Amino acid sequence: xxxxxxxxxxxxxxxxxxxxxxxxxxxxxxxxxxxxxxxxxxxxxxxxxxxxxxxxxxxxxxxxxxxxxxxxxxxxxxxxxxxxxxxxxxxxxxxxxxxxxxxxxxxxxxxxxxxxxxxxxxxxxxxxxxxxxxxxxxxxxxxxxxxxxxxxxxxxxxxxxxxxxxxxxxxxxxxxxxxxxxxxxxxxxxxxxxxxxxxxxxxxxxxxxxxxxxxxxxxxxxxxxxxxxxxxxxxxxxxxxxxxxxxxxxxxxxxxxxxxxxxxxxxxxxxxxxxxxxxxxxxxxxxxxxxxxxxxxxxxxxxxxxxxxxxxxxxxxxxxxxxxxxxxxxxxx
Numbered sequence: 001x002x003x004x005x006x007x008x009x010x011x012x013x014x015x016x017x018x019x020x021x022x023x024x025x026x027x028x029x030x031x032x033x034x035x036x037x038x039x040x041x042x043x044x045x046x047x048x049x050x051x052x053x054x055x056x057x058x059x060x061x062x063x064x065x066x067x068x069x070x071x072x073x074x075x076x077x078x079x080x081x082x083x084x085x086x087x088x089x090x091x092x093x094x095x096x097x098x099x100x101x102x103x104x105x106x107x108x109x110x111x112x113x114x115x116x117x118x119x120x121x122x123x124x125x126x127x128x129x130x131x132x133x134x135x136x137x138x139x140x141x142x143x144x145x146x147x148x149x150x151x152x153x154x155x156x157x158x159x160x161x162x163x164x165x166x167x168x169x170x171x172x173x174x175x176x177x178x179x180x181x182x183x184x185x186x187x188x189x190x191x192x193x194x195x196x197x198x199x200x201x202x203x204x205x206x207x208x209x210x211x212x213x214x215x216x217x218x219x220x221x222x223x224x225x226x227x228x229x230x231x232x233x234x235x236x237x238x239x240x241x242x243x244x245x246x247x248x249x250x251x252x253x254x255x256x257x258x259x260x261x262x263x264x265x266x267x268x269x270x271x272x273x274x275x276x277x278x279x280x281x282x283x284x285x286x287x288x289x290x291x292x293x294x295x296x297x298x299x300x301x302x303x304x305x306x307x308x309x310x311x312x313x314x315x316x317x318x319x320x321x322x323x324x325x326x327x328x329x330x331x332x333x
Contacts, residue, residue, distance in 0.1 A: 001296070003331045009290055010323045016070040016289050017152045018282075019100075020061050021145060021175060022160030022167055022189075024076040025110035025128070026083055026090070027056035027314060034117045046117055055090050056112060058160035060314055061189075062096055064282035067316035073152055075100035075145050077133055077166050083109035100148045102140045107133070110164055132165045141166070142174045149178055155289040156185045158281055159198070163191040172197050185288040189281040190214065200239045203288060203297075205281055208247040221250050224262060231255045242294040246280060246305070254298040261295050266306035276305040279317045300326055 001009075032046035055063055062072035074096070078084040080103050087109055091098045110128040114121060133141065148154065157179050161167045172194065179186040180200060187203040195214030198204060206214060208221055215234050219226045227245065235243045235255055245253045251265040283304040287297035303325050304317045 001330055003327050006323065006326050006330065010069070010319065012290055013069040013286050016155040016286055018065050018070055018072050018285050018289070019075060019145070019148055019154045019157045020058050020065070020072055020160055021075045021157065021171070022058035023110065023162040023164035024059040024074060024078060024087060025057035025112060025164070026086055027054040028052070028111055028113040029054070030113060030115045032115070032117055044122065046115055046122065053086055053090060054314070055094060056314065057110065057162050059091070061158060061160045061278045061282050063094065063316040064279050065286065066096065068282065068286055068319050070286055073097060073100050073148050075141060075148055077102045077104055077107060077137055077141060079107050079109040080105040081109055083111050100144050102137065102144055104137055128164060130164045132168050138168055138170050141171060145175055146178065149182065149184070154184055156187060156285040158285050159186070159188045160281065161189060161191045161194055163193045167194055169194065169197040176200060185285070187281055187285050187288065189277060198238065202241045203284055203294065204240045204243045205284065206245060207277065208245055211245050221247055227253060228255070228260055232260070244284070244294070244298050246277065252298055252302050254295055256294055259295070261298070263298055263302055266303055276309050279308045280305040283317065299330060303329065
């Protein structure tokens with residue numbers, strides 16, 4: 001690809017509409033100072049200095065897609081509660097639509113609260129309900145998914161699964177059928193509960209730990225041959241077009257019906273790996289929507305994941321920085 005090809009590619013992102021299905025959540029941060037230990041128990045007392053609510057989970061994938069210039073639409077379930085109202089407000093503040101959300105008065109909105117002092121993560125408190133959604137909610141969510149696909153002329157679909165219950169096998173099968181019928185690329189960022197439920201998908205992206213647990217194999221990350229054979233076998237069993245296994249500092253493995261490639265990790269000054277997977281699946285979706293080969297997609301996504309790891313906290317990818325990196329490393333590749 002030439003520099004002009006890459007510039008044109010990144011410009012074309014703005015025409016794309018990406019559907020994100022999965023578990024949305026609020027990432028809440030509470031910062032403070034610790035100056036003494038509690039007399040009631042051997043724990044620090046945090047005097048709060050500031051608070052912040054951010055979009056998390058599948059909503060962070062939407063932020064990454066937006067940062068790349070495309071239009072994300074989220075289909076998920078939130079509670080009819082204070083946190084749900086905060087979710088709607090955060091989406092509005094970030095210029096994201098809540099058109100695909102299903103509101104349920106019997107289910108709570110997920111909040112993950114991190115308590116931090118002097119850059120030290122002291123505690124995380126999770127408020128969530130992770131049981132699978134009811135059949136009634138499944139039908140409401142499937143109706144939203146069908147409507148959104150028609151209304152927005154979706155170019156790619158991402159299943160962003162955090163095992164919080166929004167994605168079920170029924171939702172997966174329904175959406176996969178629609179995607180195949182309309183020739184829309186489908187991408188999966190899986191977790192343990194539904195790992196084996198994803199079939200006939202365009203792009204399946206587990207990390208190494210998820211892959212080992214999902215396929216039920218015991219393999220060392222250095223044993224490339226065993227990893228490759230397991231990946232090829234699983235791809236055929238589930239009729240997946242492409243599998244990309246991310247292996248942190250060992251890079252990524254990409255496998256399709258005819259080829260495979262181990263792509264080394266980018267050398268980075270790592271500050272925080274949080275959110276890197278969200279960035280990788282977002283870049284991959286746009287790459288596939290633009291018709292790139294999975295191996296070029298993997299190289300660009302690998303760069304993007306490394307770039308966000310240079311920042312503390314969960315941050316979306318910077319489009320111009322990623323483009324510059326691609327021009328430097330992929331021009332004439």
